[in-house]
Amino acid sequence: MNEKWLVGVDLGGTTIKMAFINMYGEIMSKWEIVTDKTGKSITTDIAKAIDKKLEELDQPKSKLIGIGMGAPGPVNMATGLVYETANLGWKNFPLKDRLEIETGLPAVIDNDANIAAIGEMWKGAGEGAKDLICVTLGTGVGGGIIANGEVVHGVNGAGGEIGHITSIPEGGAPCGCGKNGCLETIASATGIVRLTLEKMNRTQTESILRKKYEETGHITSKMVFEAAQENDELATEIIEFVTFHLGLALANLANGLNPEKIVIGGGVSKAGDQLAELVSNHFKKFAFPRVALGAEITIATLGNDAGVIGGAWLAKTKLM
Ligand SMILES: [Zn+2]
Numbered sequence: 302m303n304e305k306w307l308v309g310v311d312l313g314g315t316t317i318k319m320a321f322i323n324m325y326g327e328i329m330s331k332w333e334i335v336t337d338k339t340g341k342s343i344t345t346d347i348a349k350a351i352d353k354k355l356e357e358l359d360q361p362k363s364k365l366i367g368i369g370m371g372a373p374g375p376v377n378m379a380t381g382l383v384y385e386t387a388n389l390g391w392k393n394f395p396l397k398d399r400l401e402i403e404t405g406l407p408a409v410i411d412n413d414a415n416i417a418a419i420g421e422m423w424k425g426a427g428e429g430a431k432d433l434i435c436v437t438l439g440t441g442v443g444g445g446i447i448a449n450g451e452v453v454h455g456v457n458g459a460g461g462e463i464g465h466i467t468s469i470p471e472g473g474a475p476c477g478c479g480k481n482g483c484l485e486t487i488a489s490a491t492g493i494v495r496l497t498l499e500k501m502n503r504t505q506t507e508s509i510l511r512k513k514y515e516e517t518g519h520i521t522s523k524m525v526f527e528a529a530q531e532n533d534e535l536a537t538e539i540i541e542f543v544t545f546h547l548g549l550a551l552a553n554l555a556n557g558l559n560p561e562k563i564v565i566g567g568g569v570s571k572a573g574d575q576l577a578e579l580v581s582n583h584f585k586k587f588a589f590p591r592v593a594l595g596a597e598i599t600i601a602t603l604g605n606d607a608g609v610i611g612g613a614w615l616a617k618t619k620l621m
Contacts (some may be wrong), residue, residue, distance in 0.1 A: 306360075307616040308406065310347060310370035311413060311608030312336065314388050317343070318605060319350060321358075321365070322613035326424045330358060331609060340389030344396070348403035367407040369615030371416035371608050372396055375458030381410055384458055409619040413608055415452045415461060417601075418445025420611030421564045425603040430561040434554060435601070436463050436547075438569035441477065442485040442492075448558060464489070466550045487546045490569050493522040497539050508535035526572040540579065548583025555596055556589045566601030573600055 306329060311318040313336060320331035334350050337343050347368075355362060374386035381397020400408040411419075418435035421427040427435070431450040437443040444463025446453040453460040464485035465478050473482020474495065486492050497520050501511060510528050514520055528536030551563055563584075570576060581598040588596065603610060 305366050306364050307366055307613035308351060308368040309609030309612030309616070310368055311416065311612060312343065312370065312372050313413070314338075314373065317347065318609050319347070319354075320606070320609035320613070321354070322610060324617065326610055326613065328606065328610070330354060331606070338388065340386070340391050340394070343389070344399040344403045347400065351404055362405070365406055367409070367616045367620035368400055368404060369416065369612035369619070370396070370400065370408060370410045371413035371612055372410055373413050376410055376412045377458055378409070378411055378454060381408070383410070407620045409615045411452060411615060412445070412458070412461075414443035415445040416611030416615065417443075417566065417607040418447055418461070418564070418611065419452065419614050420603050420607035420609070421566065421601050422447055423614045424610050425607060426564045426599045426601050427562050432558065432560045433562045433564060434463070434551065434558065434560045435564045435566060436551065437567035438488055438490065438565065439567035440489060440491055442489045443567070446558065463550065463554065466554065468546045468550060484546060484550045488543050488569070490522040493525055493539065493543055493569065494520050496542065497525050497535070500535055500539060504535070506535040506538070509533050510536055522569050523571065526575060530575060544576065544579035545583050547580045549587050551580065551598075552584045552587030552592075555584070555592050559592050560596050563596055563598045564601050565598065566607065570600050576600070
């Protein structure tokens with residue numbers, strides 16, 4: 302049984318990440334294919350890619366136990382439907398059924414942020430913690446919550462939407478979800494850049510970022526973290542504001558969950574210890590003391606592999 306493989310699939314807007322993963326969570330082979338942006342041939346493309354890779358590796362299909370896949374949108378795990386996606390044009394799309402028909406393998410699906418959280422729980426920064434909050438700071442802010450080893454989905458698939466916790470109750474910036482003042486408008490890479498440009502325009506505060514902006518014509522969240530590390534006044538104020546709101550939102554969430562680990566991933570998390578420490582300091586101020594005692598804030602370790610590894614975990618635990 303141990304020589305059998307699981308298939309992890311992580312569907313993104315531009316690429317589909319795929320991997321064959323053994324029962325210990327080790328990646329045996331991983332690759333990417335281009336996402337069909339019309340959404341129509343995605344399951345066929347995945348099926349073909351699996352067959353092609355098996356042929357390349359000279360392995361029979363019987364080697365594979367099943368597929369665990371993450372989709373970019375709210376999902377009903379029981380029915381295998383993807384409720385909707387922002388980009389692929391899917392509405393109540395029967396992803397599980399289509400995958401099973403096209404590949405001839407059993408399949409289980411979940412939301413992409415959720416499988417990333419599961420991946421970190423299994424093989425990453427979560428280190429087997431059964432109560433874990435995973436927050437992904439990228440273009441947006443994604444999240445996955447695991448309570449007692451199971452992903453929290455909620456009544457209609459929107460559990461774990463940490464990015465849409467309200468941080469600024471009045472007068473906040475508009476969010477893609479239709480609300481204003483969501484955490485995503487502050488703590489995403491996009492939010493950090495917006496806040497920095499606004500502050501540069503509104504104040505006279507000196508900053509090396511002004512010069513960088515003149516030179517390159519843009520600001521990135523990485524530039525802001527780097528400037529803050531050099532004690533740049535404006536950058537420090539922005540990072541302070543961002544980590545304050547992250548710490549506050551995570552503490553409020555943690556007070557309801559009492560997690561063992563809070564894992565921060567995504568592009569912005571490349572700021573590493575600098576980010577984890579600042580968020581942790583604010584978190585400790587706002588969390589119930591016993592909650593603060595139990596929770597460790599840490600940076601994700603699996604990067605882009607979190608999704609496929611989480612998918613494999615789903616296949617291992619739900620299909621066997
Ligand atoms: Zn929102």
